[in-house]
C-alpha cells in the first residue's frame with residue numbers, strides 16, 4: 001500500500017517537474033541569419049524549439065516537407081517532437097541559404113546516452129565512477145539504462161536507495177545513494193537482497209555471466225543449489241533478451257565495489 005502511494009506521488013512529481021524527465025526540448029536559436037547551432041543531435045522523443053531572435057521573419061522548413069513552421073516573426077517560436085530516428089535537413093523558406101540539420105538517435109543510441117547521462121551529466125543522478133577497463137562502454141551504458149531507468153534494481157538492492165537529502169519520495173531532487181549502491185542488505189521478511197557489486201575478481205555478485213543469465217531466467221540460487229530466489233523479480237527479468245542481460249552484467253561488473261550496510265543501518 002505504501003509503495004502504491006509512492007508510485008502515485010512519483011507520477012505527480014513527474015507531471016509537474018519536467019526537469020526530472022529525460023525527454024528534453026532543445027532550443028535552436030535563429031539569429032544573425034543562422035540556425036544556432038546549425039547541427040544538433042538529440043534523443044529519440046526529444047523536441048526541438050526554433051526561436052526567432054532576429055528582427056526579420058524566418059521559417060524552419062524541412063527539405064523533405066516533413067514540417068514547416070510558416071513565417072515566424074521576431075520573438076516567435078515553433079516546436080516539433082522527433083519520434084523517428086534519422087537525419088533531418090531543413091532551411092528557411094524566406095532565406096534558402098540558411099540551413100540546419102537535426103540528427104535523431106536511434107532507440108538504442110538514446111538508451112545508451114541516457115544510461116551514460118545518469119552517471120555523468122549534471123545534475124548527477126548517480127555519482128559513481130565506472131571501471132570501463134576491458135569493457136565495451138556502450139554496452140555498459142546500455143546496462144546502466146536497464147538497471148537504473150527500467151529495472152529498478154536499486155529499489156531493493158541499495159539501502160537506503162537514495163542519498164540523504166535526495167529522496168524523490170520526499171519531494172527532494174533525485175540522487176541514488178552512491179555509497180552502498182547495489183550492495184544489497186535490504187530485508188524482505190526472511191529474504192535479504194544480495195550484494196551485486198563486483199567481487200575481488202571483478203565478477204558482479206560473485207557470479208559468472210553464464211550463472212547470471214541462468215539465475216535471471218530460472219531463479220536458481222547460485223549460492224544454494226536447489227533453492228529458488230524469492231522476492232527478486234527474476235520471472236520478469238528472465239524475459240529479457242541476451243543483449244539486455246549481457247548489458248546488465250557488463251554494467252554490474254563496472255560499478256564500484258561496496259560492502260553491505262549493517263542491518264541496523266538498513267531497517
Ligand code: HEC
Nearest residue numbers: 151152153156191192193194205222228229230231232233
Ligand atoms: C523487489 C526487490 C528486488 C528487485 C527490484 C531486484 N532484486 Fe535482485 N534480489 C532481491 C532479493 C530479495 C534477492 C535475494 C533472494 C533470495 O536470497 O532468495 C535478490 C537476489 C539477486 C541476485 C542473486 C545474487 C546471488 O548471488 O544470490 C542477483 C544477481 C540479483 N538479485 C540481481 C538483480 C538485478 C540485476 C536487478 C534489477 C534488474 C534486481 N536484482 C532487482 C530483490 C530484488
